[in-house]
Amino acid sequence: MSFPPTTTPHAPARQPDTWPALLVTGGCGFIGSRFVERWRAAHPAQPVVVLDSLTYAGRPENLAGLWGPALHLEVASITDADAVRRVCDQYGVGGIVNFAAQTHVDQSILGSLEFTHTNVLGTHTLLEVARERGIHLHQVSTDEVYGDVPAPHHSLETDPLTPRSPYAASKAAADHLVLAYHQTHGSSVTVTRAANNVGPRQHLEKALALFATNALLGLPLPLYGDGLQQRDYMHVDDHCAAIELVLRGGASGGVFNVGTGLELSNRRMAQLVTQALGLPDAPVRHVSDRPGHDRRYSLNTDRVQALGWAPDFTPEQAVLSAARWYAANRAWWEPIRRSEAFAAYYERQYAARLGAS
Template structure:
């Protein structure tokens, strides 16, 4: 089997590449990534010499390059992670999100249709569903209407609809997965958990939007990888599968958990102006996927402890990221007291 993984230098895609290369030595895994600010290949040093792994640097929206690659490699599966994914950045500059997330998806769908594949797995997000109330009895299901509230989630909802349309119109074999918030190793430190860990380890202020009462359902990236593996091989063509961790926490609870685990003071917390259009709550019902045979390995307590230990052991990786351009972005995004 020849598998194309787009966005394989990013966080979730990068973990999935390693997972697939190690688990399926008889599969050939091609990692395609543009290597934007969040792309990093050092995470693949342990697999880059393996015969069943290769890397191609390209933009998913570059039709000529993508078509040439598909013609050369004749892929059996496409697992599509490549996307601009940071809500704050989408509020600042929506255009790049449309180009990568919508136009890039269309190019990949056209290539998949032209050259024929066994399945196109589109990795999406629970954010396309909009927001839930704080009622703990309500959850997103695969039938929940799409009501995206940020430029990022709107671009992902648009790409979801394209994937569905290519299945309905051209009979392209597809699946769509929609996951809750991921965390784990190699998470770029602009997102809540790695940002908090890195800031606390440096004994720097941790910004928390509003009052920190927004709720997210947290999913360890390893559990997400096993879910996509299952959908890729066993998912019914044309179906959507939600992937959730049943680990709801407020943002403030997450931050305090990390601070207390590292024996630091909660005085490091600094509340900042809330994000525009900040969704109140996300929570996923993964029953459909569980019936397919999926079961997560991590609960939040074991997963967050493993993640904290990973960041402690890999300071060199994230310290080189949070300098330079990243620091300029951080200072622009958060007006923290000096």
């Protein structure tokens, strides 16, 4: 295990549980809401402020039962500097965990300007406010910033960033800004780059959630290309646990890859979904691939393991657990499937592909 000389894995322990308040941006989304849920359980007396613009993927009901005197919702965009400053000052924010982002590759191919606006300008806005007020910023990033990774290499935190989709490019740009603020201004920052997350409350545009709900509705599962793209499917709880560790002990300026180190093909993921649902005959339909589809992601996770992290789920276990959640929680996802917005997206993204398959 080796680390570049200017970025060590360990640092004197940060004490986020003593901050007057924690700001979680994008906290009504998939990963953000799970992080808030876990953090509130561990720190019930510490105020947490969720700042979320409540786009199609941000749902306050993801935190149902938790809203109260120690959990506050502020509806605003991370690109709104005045709103971010007001929230930080009003609650005495000591740290920010930035989940807020446009995240779906297919959506970024259909229209990418929103991705630049939120993911780049929004992160830059948070960095400015954090710099002004001496607040620690944790940036939640993705393994997609490394681009396509030929086997047998596992991406290191020091590897060049070579994104190949507008989404990945916007996240790579945000990472560069975060690390530049550390170098130029001495800002206190940390970054995690995570593998594909799966678990409860993931929006239905993402592959596993789409496959599970399609199978439950008796619809075909649209699998891009030959389905042999390799991914590390990680349970969302494992990702959140890693962020918690990095918040406490990760060196400022440090980047930490988070994944299981194991890979599944997308075809195998689809098979596991139908197995978990007891629907092994659900039709998998190979459809035309997305443009610039990365063939493989794989992460070296020595750094985060050096902080004491290890995943509780293998990719197979994470996929099975997530698929079963959709079977048990139709009341959560059926309104999304019935919505005009999702119907329009599904028609635009899959109708022609499925018709041609």
